[in-house]
Amino acid sequence: MRLLELALYFGFLSVISVGGLASVMGELQRIAVQTQHWVAPEEFVQLYALGQAAPGPNVLIASLIGWKVDGLAGALVALFAMCAPAGGIAWWVSGLWERFKDSPLRATLQRAMAPMVVGFIAAGGVVLATPGAPDWRLWLIAALSAAGMLAFAKLNPLWLLAGGGLLGAALL
Amino acid sequence: MYSDVKMDVAPPRTLTELFLGFLSIGARSFGGVMPWAHRVMVEERRWMTPADFAETIGLCQFLPGPNVGNASIVLGKRWFGLRGALVAFLGLFALPFVWVMALGALYADVSSHPGARAAVIGVGAAGAGFFVATAIKLGRALVRKPGALAVVAGCFLAVAVGRWSLLVVLPVAAAVSLLLSSKKLL
Numbered sequence: 001m002r003l004l005e006l007a008l009y010f011g012f013l014s015v016i017s018v019g020g021l022a023s024v025m026g027e028l029q030r031i032a033v034q035t036q037h038w039v040a041p042e043e044f045v046q047l048y049a050l051g052q053a054a055p056g057p058n059v060l061i062a063s064l065i066g067w068k069v070d071g072l073a074g075a076l077v078a079l080f081a082m083c084a085p086a087g088g089i090a091w092w093v094s095g096l097w098e099r100f101k102d103s104p105l106r107a108t109l110q111r112a113m114a115p116m117v118v119g120f121i122a123a124g125g126v127v128l129a130t131p132g133a134p135d136w137r138l139w140l141i142a143a144l145s146a147a148g149m150l151a152f153a154k155l156n157p158l159w160l161l162a163g164g165g166l167l168g169a170a171l172l
Numbered sequence: 173m174y175s176d177v178k179m180d181v182a183p184p185r186t187l188t189e190l191f192l193g194f195l196s197i198g199a200r201s202f203g204g205v206m207p208w209a210h211r212v213m214v215e216e217r218r219w220m221t222p223a224d225f226a227e228t229i230g231l232c233q234f235l236p237g238p239n240v241g242n243a244s245i246v247l248g249k250r251w252f253g254l255r256g257a258l259v260a261f262l263g264l265f266a267l268p269f270v271w272v273m274a275l276g277a278l279y280a281d282v283s284s285h286p287g288a289r290a291a292v293i294g295v296g297a298a299g300a301g302f303f304v305a306t307a308i309k310l311g312r313a314l315v316r317k318p319g320a321l322a323v324v325a326g327c328f329l330a331v332a333v334g335r336w337s338l339l340v341v342l343p344v345a346a347a348v349s350l351l352l353s354s355k356k357l358l
Contacts, residue, residue, distance in 0.1 A: 016338055017236045022303050026331040027338040034335075042293065046283070049296035050275050055201045056268020059238040063269060064276050075273060079265070086237020087245045091257065094246040097231055112353035113234060115320040116345050118311040119327025125303030126332040128296065138297040145301025150308060157302060158202050161295050168294015169287055 002070045003077050009036065010062055010081035017086060019117035021059050025124030028061075038069050041131040048128060052161055059083065137171045181218045183251045187259050190252065193217050194244055194263030201268070205240040213247075220247075240264065319357035323349050 009031050017024040032038045039047065047068070051061035059082050066078025100106045129142040144167070145160045184190040193212055201208040206229065213219045220228075232242035241264065248260030282288040314320040323345065330341045352358045 012339075015236055016342055017238075018342075019233060020237070020239050022306065024338060025303065026335070030335060030337065042289075045296035045300075046279070046289070046292045047276075048299060049292045049294075050279055051272060052299040053295060054268055054272035054275050056198050056265065056272065057201075057205050057238045057241050059241065060268055060272045064272060067273065067276055072273070075269075079269065083237060083241050083261070083265075086235065087242060087257075087261065090232060090235050090237060090242035090245050091249055093235060094231060094249070108350070108353045110234065111320075111358045112346070112349040114310070115314055115317075115323035115358065116327050116342075116349055117233075118307050118314065119324040119345075120331060120338075121303050121310070122307035122324070123328045123331035125300045125307065126328075127335075128300035128303065131293075131296075138293070138300075141294055141297035142301035142304060145298035146305040146308070147301075149302060149305035156202075157204055160301070161298050164294040164296075164298020164301075165291040166294070168297065169291040172290035172293060 003073060005036070006066050006069055006074055006078045007081040010066075010078050011085050013062075014082050014085040015089070017082075018113065019121065021057075021061070021082075022124045023117055023120035026120070026127040028065075029127050032065050038065055043068075045128060045131045049161075141167050141171075181221050181224075183219050184217070187252055187255060189217075190248065190256060191259045191263040193219070194260045195266060197240075198264045199267045205264075209240050209243065317358060319352045323352065323358070 013024045013028055013031070016027070021028075029044055033041050033044050044065075047064040048061050051058055051064055054060060059079065062082040063075040063079040066074035066076070068074070070077070097106070125142065125146075129138045131138075141164050145164055148155065148160045148163070149157065184193060197205065197208050197212045209229075210222075210225060214222050214225050228243055228246060229239060232239045232246065235242055241261065244260040244264045245257045248256035248258070250256075252259070279288075279292065283292075311324060314324065326348070327341065327345050330336045330345075331338070349358065
């Protein structure tokens with residue numbers, strides 16, 4: 001039953017995650033913490049941090065949440081559900097996209113999608129940095145990390161994560 | 173090197189080669205997959221040209237789902253059909269999955285330690301900053317378009333402040349945005 005819930009919720013997220021996981025971070029937090037109570041608010045940030053510290057696509061947070069809910073089976077089901085429906089769409093659209101290469105409809109769609117993705121990604125950042133009551137220390141770390149990423153394009157993001165860990169240990 | 177300029181590219185010849193390529197992307201992709209995908213497929217193994225890579229990733233960014241995960245499916249399909257899509261996808265996720273599970277298990281042991289918790293929450297907050305930075309990078313192209321900025325603000329406020337479900341926000345935003353876009357207001 002819990003596996004089915006995981007499959008359905010992550011499958012839903014997969015289909016609507018236009019622009020990647022970042023776009024649905026707010027929604028994932030809403031489902032996992034507020035609606036389904038799979039994880040505590042603070043725990044959600046910790047799992048996200050673990051997903052970031054590991055190599056690989058950041059959707060791995062899905063497998064960590066699945067693992068919290070139902071062990072290894074939960075981890076596999078959540079990751080598969082998060083990837084497969086979107087993968088199916090990618091499979092189908094990649095052919096179609098080629099055919100409509102010069103279509104004005106394609107350009108209209110791209111223009112419509114761009115600002116939505118930007119708004120959802122920014123919202124995902126704020127949701128992640130606000131696990132409980134607003135905390136200026138978390139916002140400070142997030143702001144410094146964002147500034148670092150913008151100022152030093154070539155810097156490996158791992159350094160910023162490490163800095164965030166140190167600041168967290170010092171401030172929190 | 174001149175041979176770099178000429179850029180002879182050839183797709184992977186066998187499924188094993190495809191699998192090993194994606195395995196090495198997944199294994200090394202600390203701090204982001206995209207740069208490593210480029211390194212392995214364009215620079216090291218020369219499966220595709222930089223332009224081809226950019227176009228494929230561009231399409232995948234526009235689709236739902238993890239970008240490089242989608243790219244593994246799209247490219248695997250292009251080169252070997254369904255078997256290729258599965259093999260590339262599994263190669264990409266195999267090692268990161270094991271690694272993240274191991275980290276999770278390890279963390280469960282130390283999570284009662286306040287210092288470790290604080291550090292991990294700090295890492296999470298720094299990761300949250302990546303989202304903000306990415307949004308700013310992508311948003312720079314939209315600064316001079318009031319219609320686009322209005323859509324950005326609406327989507328942001330609905331999710332970050334309103335905490336509304338995307339189930340509601342996405343269709344409304346898509347309708348408004350498509351309308352603006354078709355009237356050339358974006």
